[in-house]
Amino acid sequence: MHVLILGGTTEARRLAELLHGTAGPRLTSSLAGRVSSPRLPPGEVRVGGFGGVDGLVTWLRDHGVGAIVDATHPFAETMSFHVAQAAAVTHVPLLALRRPGWVPVDGDRWHETGSLEEAASALPRLGRRVFLTTGRMGLAAFADLDDLWFLVRSVDVPEAPRPRLMETLLDRGPFTLDGERELIRRHRIDVVVTKDSGGAATAPKLTAAREAGVPVVVIRRPPVPEQVPVVPGPEQAARWVLDRLEERSFRVVD
Incomplete structure (x- = not known):
């Protein structure tokens, strides 16, 4: 199964590390290209945009993507909406990996x-x-x-x-x-x-x-697609990917 991980965040890199070398998924991490010398995750890496929703739909189909994890920055709202639309069109399972926001405590101004x-x-x-x-x-x-x-x-x-x-x-x-x-x-x-x-x-x-x-x-954080399931950490996202891989294996056997 080909897994597309969107985002150059710490969580995205950690997810790639957790999945790299495991039996099964092929990984491609997609970076926006806004940093001149990004920290690269293991596995395949692509840099730059997809050309909107239509371009992303084409890329998903051309590369046989079987699962997507949106691990972009919490303020990369355009990409999050684009991938939600593309996943709906292509029927590719999509998960959002979003770190929890900060909460003020006593003494904060x-x-x-x-x-x-x-x-x-x-x-x-x-x-x-x-x-x-x-x-x-x-x-x-x-x-x-x-x-x-x-x-x-x-x-x-x-x-x-x-x-x-x-x-x-x-x-x-x-x-x-x-x-x-x-x-x-x-x-x-x-x-x-x-x-x-x-x-x-x-x-x-x-x-x-x-x-x-x-x-x-x-x-404050911008709005994100509400219909996409969300997990707070890379470990939960890795489990989701492996579960999708297992489901796919059962379908192939059947």
């Missing part, structure tokens, strides 16, 4: 917003020195905030348009609590901006902000 633009509008009343952890995509939303200083953390160098007063920190998770504490202290950060990506790799910034009494602007 969260300000939830629905978009990058809403986050940018909220910043002037919250602080002057911003730790922006939303990646290099979408910096245009903050480009007009000339009175604020930004520390932008990104895997690759951000392109214009971007904030005028900005320092770039090229790094990728997982991040440590001590490291996040030091960033906030050294750069005198008084407000943090993040997407609700969930997971443990980038969560230490929330703890560091809480300890420092720094407010956090949290961008």
Whole structure:
């Protein structure tokens, strides 16, 4: 059985590791190509888009895909809707692997917003020195905030348009609590901006902000297809794939 894993996330790589070398499934991991030097999972890897729903339908059929796991980033909503439509057309079983979102605890000073633009509008009343952890995509939303200083953390160098007063920190998770504490202290950060990506790799910034009494602007997750079954971790997703493989084997025998 040919299994397509969508996403360059930590969970997607872990799923590929769990399935690689097991008897049966052939794996193809599909990466969006937004990072210049991605961490590659084991098995076959393709990079780039499919050309919308129609292109994905064609690819699934041409490559004999028997199961799909959508392990894309929680904010890759377009791809999630596209694969749900393509799976419905081709009748290929689809599972969504979505890490749970973050939940505020006592002491957090969260300000939830629905978009990058809403986050940018909220910043002037919250602080002057911003730790922006939303990646290099979408910096245009903050480009007009000339009175604020930004520390932008990104895997690759951000392109214009971007904030005028900005320092770039090229790094990728997982991040440590001590490291996040030091960033906030050294750069005198008084407000943090993040997407609700969930997971443990980038969560230490929330703890560091809480300890420092720094407010956090949290961008809520976009909607996703409701009809797709969901699991929270790679282990459950691997079990689902192996169950599909077993069902397929029974059908062949019958």
